[in-house]
Amino acid sequence: MYTIEKKQGTIGQSSSKKLWKFSEILADSIVRERWEKVRKYFFLRESTYDMTRKCNIRCEGCYYYEGDKQHTKDNRDPKAWRRLMRAEKKRGITYAVLAGAEPSLVPELCEICYQEIPLGTIATNGLQYIPESVAYKIHVSVWGNDETSQRFRKAKDMLRRQIDNYKGDPRAVFVYTLTRHKIDEVYEVMDILGKHGCNVTFNIFSAPVGYDGDLRHTKKSLDHTRKTIMSLMKRYPENVLFSSYNVVAHTHKYGLHDLYSCSYPRMNPSTDIGLGRSFRQYRTDLTWDRDVACCVPDTDCPDCRHYAAGSAVVTARLFRHASHPLTFKAWLDYVDTYLAVWVMGYEKGKNLCDELVAPPGHGIFED
Numbered sequence: 001m002y003t004i005e006k007k008q009g010t011i012g013q014s015s016s017k018k019l020w021k022f023s024e025i026l027a028d029s030i031v032r033e034r035w036e037k038v039r040k041y042f043f044l045r046e047s048t049y050d051m052t053r054k055c056n057i058r059c060e061g062c063y064y065y066e067g068d069k070q071h072t073k074d075n076r077d078p079k080a081w082r083r084l085m086r087a088e089k090k091r092g093i094t095y096a097v098l099a100g101a102e103p104s105l106v107p108e109l110c111e112i113c114y115q116e117i118p119l120g121t122i123a124t125n126g127l128q129y130i131p132e133s134v135a136y137k138i139h140v141s142v143w144g145n146d147e148t149s150q151r152f153r154k155a156k157d158m159l160r161r162q163i164d165n166y167k168g169d170p171r172a173v174f175v176y177t178l179t180r181h182k183i184d185e186v187y188e189v190m191d192i193l194g195k196h197g198c199n200v201t202f203n204i205f206s207a208p209v210g211y212d213g214d215l216r217h218t219k220k221s222l223d224h225t226r227k228t229i230m231s232l233m234k235r236y237p238e239n240v241l242f243s244s245y246n247v248v249a250h251t252h253k254y255g256l257h258d259l260y261s262c263s264y265p266r267m268n269p270s271t272d273i274g275l276g277r278s279f280r281q282y283r284t285d286l287t288w289d290r291d292v293a294c295c296v297p298d299t300d301c302p303d304c305r306h307y308a309a310g311s312a313v314v315t316a317r318l319f320r321h322a323s324h325p326l327t328f329k330a331w332l333d334y335v336d337t338y339l340a341v342w343v344m345g346y347e348k349g350k351n352l353c354d355e356l357v358a359p360p361g362h363g364i365f366e367d
């Protein structure tokens with residue numbers, strides 16, 4: 001057990017002084033209210049689906065075009081997709097993540113997924129508009145300003161085209177990926193997204209297996225990323241969907257698996273409970289392989305700080321965080337953020353904990 005103490009503006013861990021009961025933590029009415037708000041969504045059970053192996057651009061460091069999954073054939077048969085979605089619903093899947101390569105190129109299949117499983121998210125590069133009849137969250141990936149996108153994604157005027165497509169769309173969340181050399185550029189991009197009233201969350205670049213390019217983060221670039229996001233949260237409170245604990249979890253020198261034990265099948269042999277039992281990652285030919293199943297397959301696990309991975313890996317760790325009021329508030333902020341980013345109609349509340357709280361069992365940003 002541990003309690004938490006203040007240390008140089010952050011929160012570290014020490015040996016226990018008090019063992020907190022969950023009922024004591026919930027005695028705070030604000031905490032109890034937030035807990036009641038988020039726990040209504042504990043029914044969400046996700047699986048992910050690669051919709052097509054085609055993409056309209058080619059980005060450096062794209063995890064889709066790594067490993068075997070890119071070599072499957074596309075199944076474009078609407079009846080087969082409807083059968084799959086119905087079978088998924090039957091085995092308890094309540095949430096669909098439509099992903100790589102580029103789902104907007106097969107809107108008719110996205111529509112079928114939405115009709116059968118009405119909660120979900122589409123990960124897109126945002127260059128082709130997805131019809132509003134598909135009322136999933138739309139995550140638009142942003143890697144930097146137009147010059148950077150031209151260099152790393154080989155696409156012209158990318159930010160302008162993404163904003164033209166999704167400005168004012170309640171489905172849209174712009175997901176800004178911070179790579180090692182393009183951290184300060186986020187200020188310029190946030191100014192533009194802020195002016196257009198766009199919602200933004202942050203992703204930390206996580207290297208694909210075998211990637212040795214210079215987008216991979218270092219301890220120094222993670223420290224820089226942390227300070228940058230903390231300042232953006234203050235500067236754009238209306239636009240940014242993030243919390244201090246998101247910052248901790250995703251910029252720690254350890255990746256998500258080392259901090260929280262990843263619960264996706266690829267890293268979790270248990271087939272009895274949780275994601276290990278229910279999660280599948282379907283390829284474009286509608287097959288799946290338990291040994292490689294996770295939300296970001298072919299990402300290098302020790303380097304995994306991906307926002308999509310954290311949504312499941314951190315939120316699953318309720319009991320570890322329910323041991324002290326401060327860690328529990330930090331965890332509630334994380335879950336509240338996750339729901340605002342991933343669930344249509346869910347409104348993020350004010351963060352309950354603005355301090356940097358150490359992940360249970362770990363120090364905070366130590367060398």
Ligand code: SF4
Nearest residue numbers: 055058059062101125
């Ligand atoms: S848009 Fe996405 S799927 Fe397409 S190449 Fe870029 S990262 Fe890969």
Ligand code: SF4
Nearest residue numbers: 262294299301304309
């Ligand atoms: S890449 Fe991330 S989410 Fe996938 S298995 Fe590895 S640690 Fe888990």
